[in-house]
Amino acid sequence: MFKRLVTAAVTALLIAGLGACGGGGDVSDEGTDYSVDVDQDNGSVAEEPQPDTATTTDATVYGLRDEVRHLAARTTRATRPHMTRKCTTTTRRVKHTTSTGSGTKRRTRTWYSTEQAKSCKQVRSGTETYTRVVRPERWCVSLDNLHGDATQDDVWYQVSKTTYDAAIGMDRYAHMDFTPTASGC
Structure with missing residues (x-):
């Protein structure tokens, strides 16, 4: 902590010293809303509104x-629902057919297969504790x-x-x- 204070003080002194050393160019008159430009050659003063x-x-x-x-920062302990991903696998029976021939010689072949489908959703699984920021x-x-x-x-x-x-x-x-x-x- 002391090291930070010393660093900040040295920085402030350097900024103040460099500001005091600047000569010529634009000089700001803090009592007015004007910037004063001092010309180094002839000493004339030109004012322009800031x-x-x-x-x-x-x-x-x-x-x-x-x-x-x-x-x-002000924080507090809070609870929220703990969500987990739950997946279920479902199966369904699918009917397939093919036909060959035409007219009275037409034959239809039928077979069944089982297809699997996976569906997932978020479900609540208890609660969890976390740190909530009340004020940053x-x-x-x-x-x-x-x-x-x-x-x-x-x-x-x-x-x-x-x-x-x-x-x-x-x-x-x-x-x-x-x-x-x-x-x-």
Whole structure:
């Protein structure tokens, strides 16, 4: 457990350090909905609106990391009918006939054979016990100041295990952005 925390902390520090080292190119002003492009040659600034990512369900969300929560899978023992395959073999008598000749010289030969048929079906044979999942395992992260809006606090998102591990390694109220798997927790 300690090794995971150290790995997550080192990863978070590397990400933060690499983000701080990036210079020039696109710089995002988090207080506005504009992307600021700084031209290295003449220092001019060109602004263009960014698309609103809060409306799409698979969009990246960002804010200040508030709380994290791990909900273990909840299971219970249950019983169900145990089904087995039961086959029966049936026989039936089949009549065969052939005819030779014509008119008054016509002869009919008749013989019988036995054919076997196999039919199978699923039948109940007692019960069996199994483990039923009542609630799957979930990892959740809560964000404050969602998308820079100070009125949107304590918004919970379900995230992947790797995002959860990264959130554990971060300080509380550190800037965090991720793509959630579902909303709510």
